[in-house]
Amino acid sequence: MLTKAPTGIAGFDDVTQGGLPAGRPSLVCGGAGCGKTLFAVTFLVNGATQFSEPGVFMSFEERAEDLAANVASLGYDLDGLVAQGKLTIDHVRVERSEIEEAGEYDLEGLFVRLAYAVDSIKAKRVVLDTVETLFSGLSDAAILRSELRRLFGWLKERGLTAIITGERGEGQLTRQGLEEYVSDCVVLLDNRVEDQITTRRLRVVKYRGSAHGSNEYPFLIDDAGISVLPVTSADLDYAVSSAVVSTGIEGLDAMFGPGGFYQGSSILISGVSGTGKTTIGSSFIDAACRRGERCLSFVFEESGAQICRNVRSVGLDLARHVESGLLRFEAARPSLFGLEMHLARMQRDIDAFKPGLVLIDPVSALRGPVNELQATLLRMVDMLKSRGITALFTSLRTDGTFDQVGDLGLSSLMDAWVKLLDVDANGERTRTLYVIKARGMSHSNQVREFLMSSAGIRLVDAYVGPAGVLTGTARVVQEAQEEADALRRRQDSERRRREVVRRRQSIERQIADLRASLDMAEEEESLLLSHEETRDSLLSGGRDAIAARRSAAE
Amino acid sequence: MSGAAPERYLLRLFIAGPSPRSHRTMENLRRICSTHLQDRFDLEVVDIYQQQALAEASQVVAAPTLLKLSPPPVRRIVGDLSDETRVLHGLGLPVLPPGPADER
Known part of the structure; x- marks a missing residue:
């Protein structure tokens, strides 16, 4: 299992599953202004402050003061770290106009300086930013190549976790093809402008002996430092709440x-x-x-x-x-x-x-x-x-x-x-x-x-009727209308009810009248009957009397 | 340039240990200096393995490196100094036409 040196850069350690390969050089390359130096500085600062791994920053471009000033805005106190013996900054200045090449040479001076810096603070981390600058200061590319190869070998031998930065070249990752020498881990930084919007992206091009996220991940440089933001697409297996x-x-x-x-x-x-x-x-x-x-x-x-x-x-x-x-x-x-x-x-x-x-x-x-x-x-x-x-x-x-x-x-x-x-x-x-x-x-x-x-937001039932959805004043009007209709209906039914009562009363009255006349008729009838009976009895009584009289007379 | 008020040259040579290249470089330098500067130079030879801090302070990258501290401007000449013309150019000395001065 490959041991890894955490960079402390939020997200990057996730993407690389632990950080850069420990004890080996890694290449961080990208175009101008894409954040290579910052990435490297962050790696050292975090190493010194979080992982107690002192670091050496060998700068081929910026002077130590400039570097410290540039990263101060991110909250990095390089001078403080230097004073505590956790960081050494060595500015290697190679000025072509000052240099005359007269014969064979090697880069032993660089090795000595690096070894000196590493030994002085027992450094575990090294940054070479940007080592390719040597190619513009010295003309013998063949010597430089072989010396750089030797340098990377030396870093590995010493078990130093190193970042070598390189400028993006035409058709290859770096101008001088450093990726051929530093082959364990290559990180590509990119600063792309699309529709006038800049996005910084990072991609782990290769990482020998380790799985790594292979996507391009956006990264951010702001007052919180540098953060790589792997937007991990979650699987659809998250827990759900029924609260x-x-x-x-x-x-x-x-x-x-x-x-x-x-x-x-x-x-x-x-x-x-x-x-x-x-x-x-x-x-x-x-x-x-x-x-x-x-x-x-x-x-x-x-x-x-x-x-x-x-x-x-x-x-x-x-x-x-x-x-x-x-x-x-x-x-x-x-x-x-x-x-x-x-x-x-x-x-x-x-x-x-x-x-x-x-x-x-x-x-x-x-x-x-x-x-x-x-x-x-x-x-x-x-x-x-x-x-x-x-x-x-x-x-x-x-x-x-x-x-x-x-x-x-x-x-x-x-x-x-x-x-x-x-x-x-x-x-x-x-x-x-x-x-x-x-x-x-x-x-x-x-x-x-x-x-x-x-008073806040209040929901009211909208009027939904045959005329459609009514809201606002129309709803109010409709509601009033409905109320009036209802009243009218109420009044109607009241009226009808009263009518029924009235009719019923009149029928009852008629029934009473009829009953009264019936009673009268009955009365009359019984009267007639009794009259008749009386008359009949009287008649029969008369007849009897007449008969009696007749018989008496007879 | 060559005649009046000859200036003293202050030179510092950085070498990486007692290697054959270091020896060759020193020989080349002595020859050039004795030919072109006679007695008007001070040479200090520094082994970068011994004096790492000085190597760093003097911005030494390549070995060997010859540093011309004075007269100004400061110049550095890298390599084993086998290319005499370039060394003279680097030191700001006139390149003599081939003749008796040329000892090769």
Whole structure:
């Protein structure tokens, strides 16, 4: 197993699975201004400060003072390290105009100086920056080649971990073909400009006896030093959480079965300009900060301070969270870096800040060739998911039509998609939102109108009727109309009910009349009957009397 | 250049140990100096193995290196000094036409 000397450069040690080959020379090559010297200095400084391996910096170009001044901006105190005996800087000056070559020579002077420097501080690391400069100072290339070969052999023999820098040459990695001599590990640095955007990239061209990441990785040089940013494409095997996080908007939470989004999911909020994406995003952030989660907000169109000020109008106090350290804004113009670099920078910031929620506002601000953009976003989502970070993306681009360029193929990457839509009708604009998808949870399929006021964001049920979706004043009017209709209907039925009662009463009255007349008839009838009986009896009585009388008379 | 007020030459020769090349270099230098500078030079021979700090301070890269410290400008001549014309050029001395002075 090859032992490795860690460079302490964030990311590089991951890419090379441990660092540079220990006890061997490595070649770091690249064009002018691509960061070779810085890479080498960082290797030495980290060696001296983190791995207790003192180092020798043999500079063929810059003077020691210049070198120290140049890297001071990165926080490296070379003079301090020199004073502590952890670093030696030897500036080898080879000036052709001062040198006359008269006969055979070798580079024993260089060897002696290097050996002297190494021995004086018991160095374990060596940098030769840029040894090829010798070729411009001395004319006998054959001697130089054989001497350099001897030098690299000597470094190996002494077990020194060395970086030899080389300027990029035509058709080969270095001008003098140093890669032929330093064959254990070759790292290529690149500084490419595409569409006026510069991206620094690093590639491990070869690494004898070791596996290594073979991609081009972006790297960053800023006040935090040099960091290589391997954007490792995560496998789809990350742990998932079923914890639910609130959106900070009551009505919106209610639109999802569990009452919010799953922790660690990716959420897209899309809508054209002015639909309230940032405000809703800020509401998410506020809710997360209130829960005590750390939030990192990458903003591409506004500054953090501006967002803080603006969302105060909807009753959100983000400045408080910034002060407490829970919230950090990272504002950058999209054109400041290339896509790869944006992604890499985000990853670095995320790894440093360890947020629970990340907002990217708006993701559509990132520009680039479509396929590259899509790949970048895919890795961005992967990167966030693998860390279990809830990610909120806002996007400007979906205005009704879903052409592939428009939504960046984002929609399929997202776990949830809330779409904001301005409804323009009756001379007014109303904000509505609806959930297009929410993986793994039931969700409302209704369009909701939302209102932003100083009391916050409030969702109201939109009117959905035969006439379509009505919102805003139209909704209010419609609702009033409905109420009037209902009243009328109520009154109608009341009236009908009264009529029925009346009719029933009149029938009952008729029945009573009839019954009365029936009674009367019955009465009359019985009267008639009794009269008749009386008459009959009277008649029969009369007849009897007559008969009696007749018989008496007879 | 050659006549009035002859300046003294201060020379320092850096050699890498007692190698054949070092000897050859010293011989070449002595010959050139005795021919062209007679008594107006001071020569110091430094073994870079012995005096590493001085080698570093004097910006020695190649061995052997002859350093002309004075008169100014400072010049350095690398190699075993077998190319006399170049040595003289480096020292700022007139190159004599081939003749009696040429001892080869």
